[in-house]
Amino acid sequence: MSATAADFYRDEFARVDAWLPGRRLPWLRRARESALAYFADTGFPTLRQEEWKYTNVAMIEKSRFALAAPDRDGVTAEQIDGWSLPGMLRLVFVNGHYRPSLSSVGDLPGGVTLTGLAEQLERAPERVEALMGTVPAAYASGFAALNAAFMTDGAYVEFADGAVLDAPVELLFISTGPDLAMHTRNLVVAGAGSRISLIEHHVAAGEGAYFSNAVTGIVVGHDAEVVHHKLQQESRKAFHIAAVQADLQGGGRFTSRSFALGGGLVRVDIGVGLNAERAACTLDGLYMIDGRQHVDHHTRIDHARPLCTSRELYKGVLAGASRAVFNGKVIVHADAQHSDAYQANRNLLLSDNAEVDSKPQLEIYADDVKCSHGATVGQLDPEQVFYLRSRGVDDASARALLTFAFAEEVVERVDIEPLRALLETLLMGQLPERVKELL
Amino acid sequence: MSSTLKLDELISQDYKHGFYTEVETDSVPRGLSEDVIRQISAKKGEPDFMLEWRLAAYRHWLTMSEPHWATVHHPPIDYQDISYYAAPKSRKDGPQSLDDVDPELRRTYEKLGVPLEERALLAGVAVDAVFDSVSVATTFKEKLAGLGIVFCSFSEAVREYPELVRQYLGSVVPYTDNFFASLNSAVFSDGSFCYIPPGVRCPMELSTYFRINARNTGQFERTLIIADKGAYVSYLEGCTAPMRDENQLHAAVVELIALEDAQIKYATVQNWYPGDKEGRGGIYNFVTKRGDCRGDNSKISWTQVETGSAITWKYPSVILQGDNAVGEFYSVALTNHYQQADTGTKMVHLGKNTRSTILSKGISAGHGQNAYRGLVKVAKSAVGARNYSQCDSLLLGDRCGAHTFPYIEVKNPTARVEHEASTSRIGEDQLFYCQSRGIAPEDAVSMIVNGFCKEVFKELPMEFAVEAQKLLGVSLEGSIG
Secondary structure (H helix, E strand, O other): OOHHHHHHHHHHHHHHHHHOOOOOOHHHHHHHHHHHHHHHHHOOOOOOOHHHOOOOOHHHHHOOOEEOOOOOOOOOHHHHHHHOOOOOEEEEEEOOEEOHHHOEOOOOOOOEEEEEHHHHHHHOHHHHHHHHOOOOOOOOOHHHHHHHHHOOEOEEEEEOOOOEOOOOEEEEEEEOOOOEEEEEEEEEEEOOOOEEEEEEEEEEOOOOOOEEEEEEEEEEOOOOEEEEEEEEEOOOOOEEEEEEEEEEOOOOEEEEEEEEOOOOEEEEEEEEEEOOOOOEEEEEEEEEEOOOOEEEEEEEEEEOOOOOEEEEEEEEEEOOOOEEEEEEEEEEOOOOOOOEEEEEEEEEEOOOOOEEEEEEEEEEOOOOOEEEEEEEEEOOOHHHHHHHHOOOOOHHHHHHHHHHHHHHHHHOOOOOHHHHHHHHHHHHHOOOHHHHHHO | OOOOOOHHHHHHOOOOOOOOOOOOEEEOOEOOOHHHHHHHHHHOOOOHHHHHHHHHHHHHHHOOOOOOOOOOOOOOOOHHHOEOOEEEHHHHHOOOOHHHOOHHHHHHHHHHOOOOHHHHHHHOEEEEEEEOOEEEEEOOHHHHHHOOOEEEEHHHHHHHOHHHHHHHOOOOOOOOOOHHHHHHHHHOOEOEEEEEOOOOEOOOEEEEEEEOOOOOEOEOEEEEEEEOOOOEEEEEEEEEOOOOOOOEEEOOEEEEEEOOOOEEEEEEEEEOOOOOOOOOOOEEEEEEEEEEEOOOOOEEEEEEEEOOOOEEEEOOEEEEOOOOOEEEEEEEEEEOOOOEEEEOOEEEEOOOOOEEEEEEEEEEEOOOEEEEEEEEEEOOOOOOOEEEEEEEEEEEOOOOEEEEEEEEEEOOOOOEEEEEEEEEEOOHHHHHHHHHOOOOHHHHHHHHHHHHHHHHHOOOOHHHHHHHHHHHHHHOOOOOO
């Protein structure tokens, strides 16, 4: 990387050091400093790295995003109502800082902790240290290192053994201005037999270019279940980088559904460690983009122990000059017998200038396994279009209808009613008016 | 493996082509430098343009570093510890006919079952046998020459048809292409050259046996096949190598060019020495194979059966330039003991309505690691391109691995690209089904493995299909328990 970017982030660290949370915690300080040193060494990923060969982040490297201070924003409760989903508990983050006054957590039952990470660092630093105290020898990328160095806040969600909430929890992340950097860290811990349903929701209050860099760590205990929805509606100029890592214990279940609709340059890494017998995960995703949007999903599922199951379905609809990247890695480790993995990536290209790069990937080191994957790229089936046209539906509507049906396969899996309704509204928004009468 | 062959027999079988022929060889000293390249070129009496090309390749190679992205592992290769040229001594006098060929060589071919002399006639195969880098015998030459077909050793082509060589050499795999292709371009010893004139259908299957013989001699073969407008040729390449302990580097380059309406079928059975049961020794087979469908309606088809080599690293590819061009890739790759294979294909769609089919079958046994790595690229210009890929893996034993790395890059909305991959092992229920019908478990396994590969074998010419089945059986020895 250019020395200037490393210098910039070093200066930036010196500037914001005074108000970063957990200043007095030596372990956190060490973690931040070693992450910053790591970043100074490696810098941002480049196209020469296999994991980044289709996604160029030079624009992020060239830009100078300033870490947003906790005070200045001016987001109002009315605005929150416009973005948020009804009927949920809510943690609101503005420019990477938890805003209790805008959040609605209510009275929580015993064993449930819902708060900001900075607050939890004050309240129970040992617990946070136990969860994230170790400094990794290497980071997945320069982005992960930057996040570790600059992390300001994020959601802290912990459910004790057997804890269950009736309502899902919405984590609403709002970005207000251009040229800001947000490095958020979410921690989710599901005790044995507990059940957590989360919606990570990113919205923009303006149209500017900003840099959102979120890392989410999820621990799924024995026979616990975590459902993680991610709805990304960033500004069309925004850089959105996100990494989710879920580690499952025996019998644990993890579901991730990633809906990428906004953002200019988007990269999402989702990793799942099936670390004990009978753990299971489902990863679904939908990217629906146009203009010059670039959306990259990298998923990695590690079948580390026997008898685990994974299911994955990622679908993409590409219009304009957009570009989508999908890389789905499934690794069945030695002795992980009776692993069952299925993965599919389906892409619909709607325009001459759109591009898709798909790379499903299987690495298998055990023999008694059932693994398969499939990937397709194509356009709408002319016979289906013809079928609709022969019944009096005009060409544009027929295509819109089929496109809607293609995307709906992922949307209909969402079991949180208000979220599904919002997604359908958003999908419809991209269709011609007359199609809505047909549906 | 024929189903009557008993498994015990298989397990006890040794590598049956493991022998060593005592032939005096004329080698250049180990090591690589511009002097060595000048020496090779001089020994072969090459024209200047050839030497210049070699030197350019060498100078480029010096700027490159060995690639490490493949999922294969091996100790570092010392390129200065390889002898880059070995020619059988008998070559000096230039054998005028088969009778002039060293009887030791002839016996070698007999052991290998190369159909020379009358047997060649019966089998209908013309053999340009490459023995330690220099072609020593060419048959059916007159018959082919009558049709205007040029089929000769590469050295001969450089001398006799320099214009053809100059026009096409490096036009598919340039000397800057990759580390091993550059190395090959600098030091290639010999290989086969084939030119089919417009409208000619080659009346027989052309075949070459490559063989590594002299100790410590890396083989750097170069093959160039050109099918002019409307021509057709089917080419067979078979490899066997004698048993030895040291790892040997084999970095071949194959270039195929199909002009308008032309068709090339290229089939390989690769059975280089795979190393012993502990993974010692064996050939490193780092090959660049690429076909260029340069004209409209042209077709190139690769079929390979890879059972040998300690490491196989090759991606026979097709560049579909012409409209309506067709590319095909059929592969069976088997890894046993500590063998590693990283193989697959690249289909680059440039022309309109180009079509490609990929069918890859990987079989892993013992500690074998088998990876399919493929690229399907549809450029913006490739309106109506169509690809279908299927990659299946069969695992025998719990210490082996099967991996799939398909890259799909699509820039045209009218393209249809489909990729499917599956992994399985031989199911208890399948074995039970066979046993309940009186089929011994060993025979059942062999039936299932052969059934698994059937779609690929049917693409091979008859004689090759039989040989391929046998090879599969031999290579699986000791792995089914």
